[in-house]
Amino acid sequence: MTESDHAPDTGLCRISADTDGLPALLRLRTLLRERLGVELIHLGDPALDAAATGKVTQRLCVPVGTARERALLDSEADHRVIQHLILNPDSVDSCTGRRRRIALISNASAVADLGPLPAATVLPALESAAAHLCRATGLDVHPLPVTAHTPQDLAATATALAPGFAAVCLSHTHPAYVGAVRAALEHTGTPLVDTTGHAHAVAVVAATLNALHHKAVPTRTAHVILAGADRGGHLFDLLLAIGVGSLTLHETGTPPEHPAGPADLLVDLTGVPAPEDGTPVLRACPQELPPLQETARRPHPFHTLAALLATAAHSRRLTRHHLLTAARALADLAGPGQLLPSIDQPGLAQALAAAMARDPAHSTDA
Structure with missing residues (x-):
């Protein structure tokens, strides 16, 4: 994908090109310099240019003119x-x-x-x-x-x-x-909000609810395998709390299969191979997050992190009941056939925060 424009003051052409990796970028740079000459082009990385801005800054909230x-x-x-x-x-x-x-x-x-x-x-x-x-x-x-x-x-x-x-x-x-x-x-x-143990776990729970719903499997009778519970923070507890009927923990080095036959879902936090028995897999490794444009299919902490932080800052606490409420509300906001709404869905954070505010939290801290 490329974009180009001309600077009106200089007449120079600016071209943005996305490559599929560093080797392709290096080959493109070599080709441009061979064809156009070093003195005719200036090469830069937009990711580095964006990072150099600092991305966020402070603002002055009080007048100081007098x-x-x-x-x-x-x-x-x-x-x-x-x-x-x-x-x-x-x-x-x-x-x-x-x-x-x-x-x-x-x-x-x-x-x-x-x-x-x-x-x-x-x-x-x-x-x-x-x-x-x-x-x-x-x-x-x-x-x-x-x-x-x-x-x-x-x-x-x-x-x-x-x-x-x-x-x-x-x-x-x-x-x-x-x-x-x-x-x-x-x-x-x-209060403490953990990006993985809270925000990502809530998104995984919401995706699990919809994955089971799409298969017409009631949560209370579902057989779910969880691979990598040590990476999931509160995920294990939250899956039990939403009523998953059977939850099996997968240990590294053993086949991720349910002893009674295919499970209804494998929630994978580690990158294990897909089970040979046909168990469907929800890929949700917190160390390999999906691109932001693919967040309708895979969980990402940004699905819920903003709402959890807003709730924690407002109420000065974050409870397990907040997390469960956010998971159910997030699942409900997904479109037809989606596991999750896109993180860019307008009003997503506000809708989740409103759901947590309407549903009184229990006293058990997360």
Whole structure:
């Protein structure tokens, strides 16, 4: 696919070409330079150009045009607010911007299947996620790569940051680190949203509901195999909670088949081969997410992450009942024959958040 246009001021032609990989891109670059000459062309990568913008930025929310307006940002004004907060500690959200601020944290311990990486390398992925979430919710999402070599280090950092944010979101982070952060934040009043264990798991549950529905299999009688439960966060518990009648965990190294014959569905989080007995497969590996244009067929955290963050920031908690409500609502929003709605479906985040707000949450935290 190519696009071209002409710059009106210079008359130069700009051409955008998508290749199917780096080898093809390198061959194209060599061909252009051989045919046109190095001095006639300038080559760039649009992905690098987009990343160089930073993707998200802060905005100034208060006027500062006059001396009086700037005085409201003075230390004396700050002191007045601080005194008010000392006397009214529950008014932090109404007197500051914390209620709309999200900390998007990662220590790069689970970036695709690349393994642990230096923290800074995950920043482009965090900035992309922040751009999607800001667009969907209007919240201020701050990408924060953190160097943390142990779960305790990341938990300590998240706890230190918690007072300034309405919610903490973990992304590209190994489950061992997620568990430590969850335990550390439990008594801080700042909810934790895990991109894989919460958002992706909810999308997988919704896709499972529709996959069974399309086969006319009642959930209560369904036989489902789950491959890679250790990668799924709350997925195992959520599948049981929606009423899956029989749930078999697949262990690596054994055939992913149901002992009583073909199962109704294999939910695959690891990339196992399709069973030879004909069991249909729902591919949902959290480390190999589908392209955004294919999200009507495969689960993606962006199906639910924006709504979960908005709910967590508003209610200052995220419960298992929130997750179940979001899963059922997401399944209902899919079009005919689809497993899921596209993540670009207008109003998706707002519809899911509204469903969670209408359905009172239980007291059990997720």
